[in-house]
Amino acid sequence: MTSTHKLFLPKTSSGRSCIDLSDAGLHSVEGAERVITLMCSQNSVERLVLNHNKLGNEGCAVLCKFLCSTIGKRHAISKIALNFNAIGNEGLSAISDFLKDDQHLKELSLANNSFSGDPPTTSKFVNAVNNSNLEVLSLTSNRPLSDAFVEVFLPALNAPSLRALHLSAMNLTPLSCPYILEFLTDPQRCRLHTLKCNGNSLGLQAVRSIIRAVTKENYALVTVELYANHLESDSLDTLSSDHDSNGEDTDVDEATALRLAWKACQHRMNLVLTRNVLLKGYVERESLQLLRYARILLLHTQCAESSVKSLPAPPMPDNVTPSFTSLPIEIQHHILSFLAPHLSTGQLIRIIGYASSANTLPCLLLRLTGSTRKWVGMQNTKSRKEQRSIWFDTLRCSSFEPE
Secondary structure, three states, X not given: OOOOOHHHOOEEEOOEEEEEOOOOOOEHHHHHHHHHHHHHOOOOOOEEEOOOOEOHHHHHHHHHHHHHOHHHHOOOOOEEEOOOOOOOHHHHHHHHHHHHOXXXXXXXXXXXXXXXXXXXXXXXXXXXXXXXXXXXEEOOOOOOOHHHHHXXXXXXXXXXXXXXXXXXXXXXXXXXXXXXXXXXOOOOOOOOOEEEOOOOOOOHHHHHHHHHHHHHHOOOOOEEEOOOOOHHHOOHHHHHHHXXXXXXXXXXXXXXXXXXXXXXXXXXXXXXXXXXXXXXXXHHHHHHHHHHHHHHHHHHHHHHHHHOOOOOOOOOOOOOOXXXXXXXXXXXXXXXXXXXXXXXXHHHHHHHHHHHOHHHOXXXXXXXXXXXXXXXXXXXXXXXXXXXXXXXXXXXXXXXOOO
């Protein structure tokens, strides 16, 4: 009796096919071919976890070429993890080729590889990310990327689906701070909910600048991590002047000053993120409430006006109270706005427009059961929570929008 090699035994989780070959000794092209053989033996693969191997540029290129093929595309892969695989710029270019034509991948982990971040490769990669549906991107522990990568990557980043970006341990210095600030304060490009930037060398002043930027201009972020960023790189004179301006005791050693400065930064960041979480909850709840009532009040009127072209209604007697739908549309919208006081004008207009259109109603199918007829909703593989999240993102109502 022959035994099957452990490499060809995929792990499954929660009823979804997951190939987990972490630390399986995969090497270069041979390793990629073994992964491809395993994928071809599966009806469907949704997650591909290949951490702690040595696929390198050649193996990564072969794997990505397969994923771009007709056979590879039948697997709607939502997660790929290629951490610790000695992948360089050529491999990153191959990943970009796959990513730009894929609409299924939601999470991509590329931690601790050998990218150098040359501008042409970086530009190709960011363009691929912009054209993808990625929600989570991790580039943690790619120290050679450093500031040169951020200088090209962040100014060009405009990925509507991206919600989490991990840039920890990438050897970022204060030179990266202007690009980080520019991205975080641009609501048209930055839709992140999570930013992790731990283990870099940003310094205290850069950390403070990021916190100020989020406080004033970013209401979408709910998780920000800036731990271990070499705060000691800032001079003691700067720290002492800060304490003096706040009326605090200036006769402290450097270690104490740094500890107090970081504690103050952490406190401010926690307050800002708590604000964002609370406002996000208000906006989402009020958006659903507005949709519910706007559907009832406006959809019927919209359908009637589009399907029936009748003569103007006779004037209403003076002693009859006018109905809601007889009011001017601007007054109708103004009245509805009281249901959602935390929504911006733009958010109100988008939700009211959505609620007023019959095209946004869910599709129904007529099912015959015996002698009875029943209208049922079309089946959807997404959960109710996922559908709501997509709806919030589509109408840009997943965070507070200041005016």
